[in-house]
Amino acid sequence: NAGVMQNPRHLVRRRGQEARLRCSPMKGHSHVYWYRQLPEEGLKFMVYLQKENIIDESGMPKERFSAEFPKEGPSILRIQQVVRGDSAAYFCASSPPTGTNTEAFFGQGTRLTVV
Amino acid sequence: SQKIEQNSEALNIQEGKTATLTCNYTNYSPAYLQWYRQDPGRGPVFLLLIRENEKEKRKERLKVTFDTTLKQSLFHITASQPADSATYLCALASGGSYIPTFGRGTSLIVHP
Numbered sequence: 001n002a003g004v005m006q007n008p009r010h011l012v013r014r015r016g017q018e019a020r021l022r023c024s025p026m027k028g029h030s031h032v033y034w035y036r037q038l039p040e041e042g043l044k045f046m047v048y049l050q051k052e053n054i055i056d057e058s059g060m061p062k063e064r065f066s067a068e069f070p071k072e073g074p075s076i077l078r079i080q081q082v083v084r085g086d087s088a089a090y091f092c093a094s095s096p097p098t099g100t101n102t103e104a105f106f107g108q109g110t111r112l113t114v115v
Numbered sequence: 116s117q118k119i120e121q122n123s124e125a126l127n128i129q130e131g132k133t134a135t136l137t138c139n140y141t142n143y144s145p146a147y148l149q150w151y152r153q154d155p156g157r158g159p160v161f162l163l164l165i166r167e168n169e170k171e172k173r174k175e176r177l178k179v180t181f182d183t184t185l186k187q188s189l190f191h192i193t194a195s196q197p198a199d200s201a202t203y204l205c206a207l208a209s210g211g212s213y214i215p216t217f218g219r220g221t222s223l224i225v226h227p
Contacts, residue, residue, distance in 0.1 A: 004158075033214065042204070042219035043159070056214060091158050093215075102147060102208065104215055106158035 002026070004094050005074075006107035013082045013114050021077040021110045025094030032075045033093045033104060034060075034067060043091065049075060082114045117142045119207060119218035127224045128195055136190040136221050138205035145207040148181055149215060150190050153202045159217075162203075163190075195225045 005024040013019050025032050030050055035043040045059040049069035060067065064082075069075040079086055089111050093104040120139045128134050138148070147166045151159035165172045165181045165188070172179045178191040192199050202222045206215035 006158075035217075040219075043217040045214055045216060048214050093158075102213060103149070103161045103164060104206075105161065106151075108158045 004092060004105050004107035006090075006092050006110050008110060009108065011110055011112050013112065015083060015114055016081050019079040019082050019086070019112055019114075021079075021090050021092075021112070022074045023077070023092030023094075023107060024074040025092075026105050029094035029096055029105070031095045031097065032069050033095075034075075034077050035091045035093065037089045037091060037109075046077070046090075079112075082112075084114050087112055087114045117216070119143075119205065119216060121203075121205060121218040121221045123219060123221070125222040125224055127226065130196060130225055130227050132195055134192040134195045134199065134223055134225070136203050136205075136223065138188040138190070138218055140186050140207055143186070143207050143209060145183075145209055146213070147208055148179075148188050149206045149208075150177075150179055150188075151204040151206060151217075153204055153220065159204055192223075195223075197225045197227050199223060200225050 007022050032049045034046040037043050047060045047067045048056040052071050064080045066078045089109045091106055091109045093106045095104045118141045147164055149164045150162045153159040163172055163174055163179045165179050176193045180189045202220040204217050204220040206217045208215045
């Protein structure tokens with residue numbers, strides 16, 4: 001049973017380009033969370049999705065950032081027109097439907113560097 | 116505002132001793148609290164979950180306590196080993212959202 005898969009592991013983008021981060025949850029998991037982590041800081045919640053639905057995006061910047069979790073395929077976190085301040089590690093976590101098990105399984109993260 | 120506080124200073128202990136890490140929170144009514152381990156360059160790994168109506172949970176050398184009156188959780192690692200060196204994160208989730216919110220973590224360094 002493969003864990004949460006994130007790709008790419010490392011991503012370098014020039015300022016103004018778009019970054020696309022992918023997350024494939026564990027098999028049977030229908031909930032996906034995206035977090036951002038800066039050096040020496042904690043994990044900051046960005047967005048919580050279920051299949052085809054955004055449940056909570058209160059932690060995501062209103063501009064340039066978007067997320068989706070389509071019926072088929074991985075969840076995508078998209079950052080348009082990246083700036084240096086977007087450089088961080090982005091982690092995805094998945095969990096089974098609420099009420100059955102509330103443990104979150106994390107991927108290894110995508111480290112985005114904006115140059 | 117809601118806050119989750121973990122000691123920002125690294126905890127240094129000798130191998131074989133018990134490590135105790137603290138997580139304090141304010142303005143939360145958590146449904147449960149979790150502890151995770153994170154190694155450099157890796158994603159967090161779930162360790163233990165304790166619910167609001169539980170006082171203590173154990174798993175092998177790990178023990179978690181949860182005091183909702185003090186708004187505090189203690190995380191203990193007994194007979195610590197150098198391999199236990201990592202950053203330990205606590206996370207809370209309220210019954211309304213179930214979205215884990217994380218503290219900054221405390222670095223544990225176990226010296227041989």
